[in-house]
Amino acid sequence: MNRPKILIADEPTGNLDPQTSVGIMKLLDRINKRDTTVIMATHDQTIVDQMRKRVLELDQGNLVRDQVRGVYGTA
Numbered sequence: 001m002n003r004p005k006i007l008i009a010d011e012p013t014g015n016l017d018p019q020t021s022v023g024i025m026k027l028l029d030r031i032n033k034r035d036t037t038v039i040m041a042t043h044d045q046t047i048v049d050q051m052r053k054r055v056l057e058l059d060q061g062n063l064v065r066d067q068v069r070g071v072y073g074t075a
Contacts, residue, residue: 045072
């Protein structure tokens, strides 16, 4: 499968150095621009704040926030 409709990435930058993390995020952004939906779970505030993509926040399995150009937390 070379062009999936959806790509799920669970903590794709976890335990990586900052330079490698940036490379991974650029790759995921390129994939997204080719019409693949990228669903990513992360606790990395810097990545979320820099990407400014849609943010869905779950709390105990319930959707508590859906923000189009979201940031980490409720800011």
